[in-house]
Amino acid sequence: xxxxxxxxxxxxCIEAVVIEGERFGILAQELASGLTDVSGGLDVPVPWVAEWxxxxxxGHVGTVHRWATHIVRAGSTERPPRxxxxxxxxxxxxxxxxxxxxxxxxxxxxxxxxxxxxxxMSPTAEKVVASWSRRQxxxxxxxxxxxxxxxxxxxxxxxxxxxEDGVDELLGIVVPRWAHTEPLASANxxxxxxxxxxxxxxxxxxxxxxxxxxxERAGTEDAHLQGEAAQLLLHLWGRPADVTVDxxxxxxxxxxxR
Numbered sequence: 238x239x240x241x242x243x244x245x246x247x248x249x250c251i252e253a254v255v256i257e258g259e260r261f262g263i264l265a266q267e268l269a270s271g272l273t274d275v276s277g278g279l280d281v282p283v284p285w286v287a288e289w290x291x292x293x294x295x296g297h298v299g300t301v302h303r304w305a306t307h308i309v310r311a312g313s314t315e316r317p318p319r320x321x322x323x324x325x326x327x328x329x330x331x332x333x334x335x336x337x338x339x340x341x342x343x344x345x346x347x348x349x350x351x352x353x354x355x356x357x358m359s360p361t362a363e364k365v366v367a368s369w370s371r372r373q374x375x376x377x378x379x380x381x382x383x384x385x386x387x388x389x390x391x392x393x394x395x396x397x398x399x400x401e402d403g404v405d406e407l408l409g410i411v412v413p414r415w416a417h418t419e420p421l422a423s424a425n426x427x428x429x430x431x432x433x434x435x436x437x438x439x440x441x442x443x444x445x446x447x448x449x450x451x452x453e454r455a456g457t458e459d460a461h462l463q464g465e466a467a468q469l470l471l472h473l474w475g476r477p478a479d480v481t482v483d484x485x486x487x488x489x490x491x492x493x494x495r
Contacts, residue, residue: 239398240401240402240437241398241399241401241402244351246367246371246402247351247367247370247371249374249398249399249402250370250371250373250374250399250402251343251346251347251370251374253374253377253378253396253399254339254342254343254346254370254373254374254377255343257374257377257378257381258302258339258342258343258377259339260381260393261295261298261335261377261380261381261384262332262335262336262339264381264384264385264388264390265279265291265295265332265335265384266332267388268281268291268384268387268388269332273388273389273390274388274389274390275387275388275389278291279291279292279295279331280292281387281388282387283383283384283386283387284383284386284387285383285475285476286383291384291387291388292327292331294380294383294384294387295325295331295332295335295384296325296327296331297325297380298335298376298377298380299325299331299334299335299338299339300322300323300324300325301373301376302335302338302339302341302342302373303321303322303323303338303341303342304317304321304322304323305342305369305372305373306338306341306342306345307321308321308355308356308369309345309346309349309353309355309366309369310345310349311355311356312353312354312355313354313355313356314354314355314356314364315356316356317356342373346366346369346370346373349366350366351365351366351367351370352365352366352367353365353366354366355368355369357369357372358414359410359411359413359414360413360414361409361410361413361414361448362410368410371402371406372406372410374399374403375402375403375406375407375470378395378399378400378403378470379403379470379471379474379476381393382471382476383476394467395466395467395470397432397434397435397465397466397467398435398466400465400466400467400469400470401432401435401437401466403466403470404430404432404439404466404469404470404473405437405439407470407473407474407492407494408430408439408441408450408473408492409450411494412441412448412491412492412494413448416443416446416447416448417446420491421443421446421448421491422445422446423445423446424443424444424445424488424491425443425444425445426442426443426459426460426485426487426488426491427440427441427442427443427455427457427458427459427460427488428440428441428443428458428459428460428461428462428488428489428491428492429441429454429455429456429458429460429461429462430454430461430462430463430469430492431454431461431462431463432463432464432465432466432469433463433464433465434465434466435466437466438452438453438454439451439452439453439454440453440454440455440458441492443491458484458488459484459485459488460482460483460484460485460486460488460489461482461483461484461489462480462481462482462489462492463480463481463483464478464479464480464481465479468480472493473492473493473494474493474494475493475494
């Protein structure tokens with residue numbers, strides 16, 4: 238098992254932003270042009286998100302790209318101002334707008350020093366630019382699969398090492414972001430997580446809003462979640478996936494990204 242870290246992880250994540258971003262954009266174009274098996278173009282519904290259509294998903298991803306670009310370029314650990322969030326166009330310019338945002342994001346991630354300061358919404362994230370290469374890679378991967386499902390096409394595979402890092406980021410960075418909210422704020426539970434294809438495991442402890450993550454299972458957790466890394470990534474972000482949960486289902490549900 239090789240765990241991605243440091244510069245190797247950053248480069249892999251930037252590569253994923255390019256690949257996943259292009260896949261997302263091409264599929265959106267095909268959907269808009271009627272080249273998929275579903276009808277409705279960009280007005281087809283997106284599962285898992287109530288009232289979202291494909292155009293809303295494209296707008297969301299494009300908005301996140303511009304928001305992340307603003308944060309990286311700002312060179313500050315201060316929260317970005319409200320005006321950093323842009324509203325997507327709801328017309329024929331949407332796909333071009335998406336592509337421009339992707340190009341600007343990739344260029345910014347590539348040319349900004351990875352250790353430059355950058356705000357992050359999670360209290361456990363390192364407040365540097367490299368954290369945004371990672372966040373955007375996994376954001377795009379999950380939403381690319383959302384768009385595939387909406388378009389009625391099979392999922393392109395996810396590299397197991399990258400999917401494993403996505404699980405690691407969710408457990409160590411995303412879950413603590415929500416620790417002050419219920420049900421995490423009042424929970425006392427431990428959950429083991431195992432990637433069956435890569436062999437990596439974690440033990441997550443939640444004690445009344447404090448989240449700690451150990452790099453190995455203790456074997457005494459209240460619940461155990463296991464599956465291939467890509468399936469775990471989907472499941473932990475609330476998507477249907479082929480995983481196994483043993484023990485306390487309520488404890489395992491604490492780890493789901495919101």
